[in-house]
Amino acid sequence: MKRLPVLALLLCLCSVYFVGIYLFVGGFLLVRLEVNRTSGCGDVLQPGGEPADFCRVRPRFSRAVLLIIDALKIDFARFDPSNEAPRPHENKLPVLEETAAARPAHCRLYPFRADPPTTTMQRIKGFTTGSLPTFVDVGNNFASTAILEDNLIHQLGTVGKRVVFMGDDTWESLFPKKFHRSLPFPSFNVKDLHTVDNGILQHLYSTMIGGDWDVLVAHFLGVDHCGHRFGPDHPAMADKLTQMDGVIRSVIDRLQNDTLLVVMGDHGMTDTGDHGGDSQKETDAALFLYSPAPLFPGPPSQNEPDVVPQTDLVPTLALLLGIPIPYSSVGQVLLPLFPPHGQGAVGSLSQLEALWINRKTGKPFPGDVLRNGQRHPTREPLSAEGGLLRLSSEYLATVREGRPPSPELAASLQAYLTSVRDTCRATWARFNPLKMAAGVGHPGVCLLDVFHPV
Ligand SMILES: [Zn+2]
Known part of the structure; x- marks a missing residue:
């Protein structure tokens, strides 16, 4: 030696x-390679074979309010009236379950499962592009953090929707100069529980009433920062969640019939208030959907999902707002929000139509996944080109002939979309222990x- x-x-x-x-x-x-293609309004074929401009169809909702409460885990959103000695983070957001019980046709509360890494920047990328961002997304944007992949903000801007943003300034670095109006507040100091939230509250209600917007995004940070500083079991968390309960009530009171409200967490947190990994406490956030106009056929049915994957928000929001599904999206439309075939209200797509558009746009086509060099041992779901052609001709024939769709057709489309997402997830969103x-x-x-x- x-x-x-x-x-x-x-x-x-x-x-x-x-x-x-x-x-x-x-x-x-x-590591993931980004796909630099953009979906367009004419990506969907009509039954006759020519492209359909589905952006011209009147959308179900003309406006949306997205309240992102950073680190809003599903446990925070639950309300148990029989719990006589709730911990500081328990039973502090009764508005969600109260509204769900009182107006079952107007809202739902779902666990909302993020893919790892459960960090805010990756999650914002995830629920705006519909893809599975990793720590290293290799694309054209080496010089900045700006998102160049197709995304909801880009698509909303393309059809002339005014997107107003307020809150966590991470959005400003991801979407520079993309908003109709932007009110970013500093997110850097995790000990600061109030600057971002109070900044939003100075502008939120006046903006809603003002009407100079189509999509309003407000990203609150106090709950997340409270978790980092004190953990979830602390009186400060009780105060923060109670404040958010009041915010949601005030927003609901100001909503118009043409507006969809989405309240969501981007990720959860551990018992010590941390996040980033793939444990269920970190991945399972809350998703609350509400509209003053009926949104669902009735109370939750047996077919409703137990958990909504975070990837599924992008195609769902896109089709409810009448914009193309961003190209990199690997998600699947949330079917309970779309009426079964033949029962659609004016401007709303049926479940089969939504699945069809979802299958035709807004997902990396099999070739793209493979062109990205991300080969995966289970290529089977992506290699079923013959099956896809069969599905396409069956769908087009169903619509052309005005036949009621077979349940098998919808199930096959769903199975295809699920297989695409699972393959991408296995490649990009699973740590290798x-x-x-x-x-x-x-x-x-x-x-x-x-x-x-x-
Ligand atoms: Zn955090």
């Missing part, structure tokens, strides 16, 4: 160190070898 030249030892240590880092990063820092463990273990194992007195 003493005779080992110092330089050789250092080189050896460095190489061992970097191999370990390489292995760990390979398992943890997932084996590689991570190898990376952590590697330097120690090798150092033991170096210093072993042979």
Whole structure:
């Protein structure tokens, strides 16, 4: 050991160190190549075969309010009246379950499952592009964090919708100069529970009443910062959630019939208030959908999902607002929001139509996934081109002949969309614990070898 030249030892240590880092990063820092294509209004075929301009069809909703409450986990959104000694974070948002019980045709509360990494920037990218952002998204934007992939904000702007943003300034770096009006507030200081939220509250209600907007996005940070600073079991969290309960009530009171309200968390938090990983406490946020006009056929049915994947918000919002589904979206429309075939209200797509548009636009076509170089062992779902052609001709024939759609057709379209999402998720949104463990273990194992007195 003493005779080992110092330089050789250092080189050896460095190489061992970097191999370990390489292995760990390979398992943890997932890499994804971005698709730089944009969906258009004419991407859908009519039964006759020519492109249909579905942007011209009157959408179900002309406006939407998105309230993003950072780190709003599903546990915070539940209300249990039998709980006589609630903890600080329990039973503080009764407005959600109260409204769901009182107006079942107007709203739903779902667990809203994020894909890892459960960090705010990746989640904002996820629920605006519909894709599965990783820590390293390789695209054209090396010089900035701006999102160049197709996304909801871009599509809304293309059809002339005025998007007003207020809150977490991360949005301003992701969508520079993309908003009709933007009121960003600093998100950097996690000990600051109030600057962003109070900034929003100074403008939210006057903006809603003012009418100079079509889509209003407000991203609150207080709950997340409270988690980081104190954890969920702290009186400050009770105060923060109670404040958010009041905000949601005030927004509901000011909603018009043509407006959809979405209240959502971007991710959850652990019992210590942290997030970023793939544990259920970190992935399961809350999703609350509400409209003063009826939104659902009635109370929740057996067919409703137990959990809504976060990827599914993008295609659902796009079709409810009458814009193309962003190209990179791998999500699936939330079917309970669309009436079954033949029962659609004016301007609303039926479930089969929504699934058809979802299948035709707003997902990386199989070739794109493979062109991205992200090959996955289970290529089977993506290689079923023959099956896709059969589905297409069956759908077009159903619509042309005015036949009621077969349940099998809708099920096949759903199965296809699910397979696309699952394949992408397996490639981009799953940490590789084996590689991570190898990376952590590697330097120690090798150092033991170096210093072993042979
Ligand atoms: Zn956070």
